[in-house]
Amino acid sequence: MKSVVLRMAWRNLWRHGRRTWLTVGAMIFSNSLLVFSISLQFGSYDMMIDNSLQTFSGHIQLQHPSYLDQPKMRYTLADIVANAQKLRDELALESISARASGFALASSNKRSHGIQLLGVDAKHEPLVSTFPGLVNEGRYLGPGAQEEIVIGSILARNLKVGIGDELSFLGSGLDESFAAGVVTVVGIFESGIPDLDRAMAQINLGYFQDSFAMQRAGHSIVIRAAHIDDVDGLMARISAGIDDPSRIVPRDWNELQPGLRQAIQADMTSAWFMYIVLIVLVAFSVLNTQLMSVLERTREFGTMMALGLKPIHLARLVMLETGMMTALGLLLGITLGALITAYLSVVGFSYPGMEEMAVKFNLPDRMYPAISPLSLTLGPVIVALGSLLAAIYPALRLNRLQPIEAMRAV
Amino acid sequence: MSAIHCHQLCKTFHQGDEIITGLDHVDITIETGEFVCLSGPSGSGKTTLLNAIGGLDTPDSGEIRMGDLRIDQLKRGALADMRLHHIGFVFQAYNLIPVLSARENVEFVMQVQGVATAERARKANAILAEVGLQGLEDRRPAQLSGGQQQRVAVARAIVSQPDLVLADEPTANLDSVAAAHLMGLFASLNENHGATFVIATHDKRVMAYARRLVKMQDGKIISDEAQ
Numbered sequence: 192m193k194s195v196v197l198r199m200a201w202r203n204l205w206r207h208g209r210r211t212w213l214t215v216g217a218m219i220f221s222n223s224l225l226v227f228s229i230s231l232q233f234g235s236y237d238m239m240i241d242n243s244l245q246t247f248s249g250h251i252q253l254q255h256p257s258y259l260d261q262p263k264m265r266y267t268l269a270d271i272v273a274n275a276q277k278l279r280d281e282l283a284l285e286s287i288s289a290r291a292s293g294f295a296l297a298s299s300n301k302r303s304h305g306i307q308l309l310g311v312d313a314k315h316e317p318l319v320s321t322f323p324g325l326v327n328e329g330r331y332l333g334p335g336a337q338e339e340i341v342i343g344s345i346l347a348r349n350l351k352v353g354i355g356d357e358l359s360f361l362g363s364g365l366d367e368s369f370a371a372g373v374v375t376v377v378g379i380f381e382s383g384i385p386d387l388d389r390a391m392a393q394i395n396l397g398y399f400q401d402s403f404a405m406q407r408a409g410h411s412i413v414i415r416a417a418h419i420d421d422v423d424g425l426m427a428r429i430s431a432g433i434d435d436p437s438r439i440v441p442r443d444w445n446e447l448q449p450g451l452r453q454a455i456q457a458d459m460t461s462a463w464f465m466y467i468v469l470i471v472l473v474a475f476s477v478l479n480t481q482l483m484s485v486l487e488r489t490r491e492f493g494t495m496m497a498l499g500l501k502p503i504h505l506a507r508l509v510m511l512e513t514g515m516m517t518a519l520g521l522l523l524g525i526t527l528g529a530l531i532t533a534y535l536s537v538v539g540f541s542y543p544g545m546e547e548m549a550v551k552f553n554l555p556d557r558m559y560p561a562i563s564p565l566s567l568t569l570g571p572v573i574v575a576l577g578s579l580l581a582a583i584y585p586a587l588r589l590n591r592l593q594p595i596e597a598m599r600a601v
Numbered sequence: 602m603s604a605i606h607c608h609q610l611c612k613t614f615h616q617g618d619e620i621i622t623g624l625d626h627v628d629i630t631i632e633t634g635e636f637v638c639l640s641g642p643s644g645s646g647k648t649t650l651l652n653a654i655g656g657l658d659t660p661d662s663g664e665i666r667m668g669d670l671r672i673d674q675l676k677r678g679a680l681a682d683m684r685l686h687h688i689g690f691v692f693q694a695y696n697l698i699p700v701l702s703a704r705e706n707v708e709f710v711m712q713v714q715g716v717a718t719a720e721r722a723r724k725a726n727a728i729l730a731e732v733g734l735q736g737l738e739d740r741r742p743a744q745l746s747g748g749q750q751q752r753v754a755v756a757r758a759i760v761s762q763p764d765l766v767l768a769d770e771p772t773a774n775l776d777s778v779a780a781a782h783l784m785g786l787f788a789s790l791n792e793n794h795g796a797t798f799v800i801a802t803h804d805k806r807v808m809a810y811a812r813r814l815v816k817m818q819d820g821k822i823i824s825d826e827a828q
């Protein structure tokens with residue numbers, strides 16, 4: 192180090208080595224904790240988004256422009272099966288499936304309930320949705336089979352039906368005609384989401400189209416991307432391939448499930464409340480350390496002022512010392528945090544009870560923190576800023592110093 | 602640097618109920634390039650006068666002018682700049698910076714003055730050799746004797762060849778060889794660079810070098826003679 196001022200700042204830190212290490216230690220602790228928690232948070236958001244989209248909505252859906260706000264029977268997409276296949280070829284992506292949807296009254300010989308009846312492509316549906324995998328009694332729909340239905344567990348209980356029992360459904364078709372059919376329950380699913388388990392039922396798309404007089408039309412083409420990061424690219428390619436945007440538009444998961452973003456934001460907010468408490472504690476520790484160190488050195492500061500240094504020079508020295516301390520806490524904290532997080536992002540970790548839930552709801556049974564440049568630096572950088580901010584007060588106190596009085600101090 | 606005029610300087614200190622006289626209507630003019638000794642018993646006001654001239658302390662009343670400049674009315678920042686660039690201080694209690702070595706203590710002020718790195722090191726080594734500290738440049742103040750520390754403080758004060766040197770008992774801890782050497786150094790700086798010296802001292806060896814001897818007592822100047 193060529194600069195005497197830098198050398199002086201560095202040595203001043205170690206005049207009270209233990210005190211400095213305590214403060215740096217507090218920074219290391221909170222920085223590594225922040226790196227881990229923020230990475231875990233990001234990881235669990237990825238998981239949350241993935242799981243929630245996997246269940247049903249997929250990452251992207253092609254729909255009639257009005258369908259998102261008013262999911263009505265008449266807002267259809269023409270030739271849906273052929274178009275879904277065209278898209279599979281164009282995007283070289285298999286996980287694309289066509290659906291149609293309508294409301295119907297389902298009746299067993301004992302009771303009736305309103306349901307949302309879905310016509311699905313039984314071959315491709317398992318690639319875009321976890322529903323087929325949630326069937327825990329019986330089986331999922333056979334491809335192309337007529338007159339089969341899978342229903343939610345609560346609906347089965349409400350209708351008092353089991354596997355092999357018959358149901359009839361009654362709705363209104365696209366041409367306002369009656370849509371009716373008699374189907375056999377082949378599977379019962381349990382998603383853990385009460386709304387779905389209570390009101391959702393699936394039949395084959397071809398049978399749905401026949402029953403609801405839809406000819407070859409449907410309501411949505413559901414696309415599941417290999418990774419959430421691919422969504423923007425896919426959206427761009429899909430939009431570019433659309434000839435008539437007044438008849439068909441792509442909707443990404445943000446539009447399909449606006450609640451998801453909000454849930455993440457709410458979780459973010461509550462987590463940051465905790466983080467801020469941590470950051471404030473570190474800042475106070477820095478404030479305390481630097482205030483003590485400034486007060487102890489009154490005499491030295493007096494001498495420097497007598498030699499011609501201005502309070503601003505002294506304040507800069509204090510900020511420089513704080514900066515060095517902070518940099519140390521930042522580097523060591525990020526390193527330690529990164530090591531712990533990297534390890535856990537490979538082996539994963541779980542908390543008590545998590546595995547049971549995972550089995551029940553078809554979720555992964557371990558959490559994996561997602562390490563990224565942002566998750567590594569976000570917390571520590573804010574800790575550093577807080578520390579520097581905290582050192583401003585001791586630095587400003589130097590402005591009151593009178594050289595003669597200060598030099599007489601012990 | 603212009604001549605320094607002090608006119609009717611008064612300064613009192615309060616210690617509890619007691620009022621202590623530091624300076625009592627002091628009039629003195631110090632011309633550029635003069636070599637002045639302040640002598641007088643302990644508590645007579647020597648340090649107080651040096652502090653007032655150096656702008657470290659403001660008098661209660663009276664004027665201090667340096668040419669047309671009213672030192673007693675200057676702002677804090679301007680006073681600091683004046684000290685940094687024009688005045689070399691040797692304090693009675695050396696006041697070295699403990700975490701810096703002898704060389705670094707000397708270099709420190711030069712860095713703040715904006716002297717380039719290489720020149721800083723060269724000047725610091727040269728001046729430390731001049732005050733007889735060759736080989737001790739890397740020691741910290743705590744590893745130096747009182748006299749050695751005093752010489753570092755002198756080196757720090759004169760390394761940038763200030764226009765005015767204010768020295769408070771610069772020889773108090775020096776043996777006669779070192780004291781004579783130091784006075785020789787002061788004298789050559791005075792003669793070759795025209796630097797003004799004001800030295801507060803009890804030391805007869807120092808007074809011998811002075812061309813003007815000012816005696817103080819109870820905050821007053823009681824005699825002022827060229828010699």
Ligand SMILES: Nc1ncnc2c1ncn2[C@@H]1O[C@H](COP(=O)(O)OP(=O)(O)OP(=O)(O)O)[C@@H](O)[C@H]1O
Binds near residue numbers: 644649
């Ligand atoms: N900050 C202060 N508070 C109270 N009294 C002070 C202060 N500074 C100086 N004095 C008093 O003012 C008087 C003059 O002090 P000064 O330090 O100028 O004397 P001096 O001539 O330098 O003495 P010495 O030879 O011992 O250094 C003394 O009585 C001293 O006690």
Ligand SMILES: [Mg+2]
Binds near residue numbers: 647648
């Ligand atoms: Mg004195």
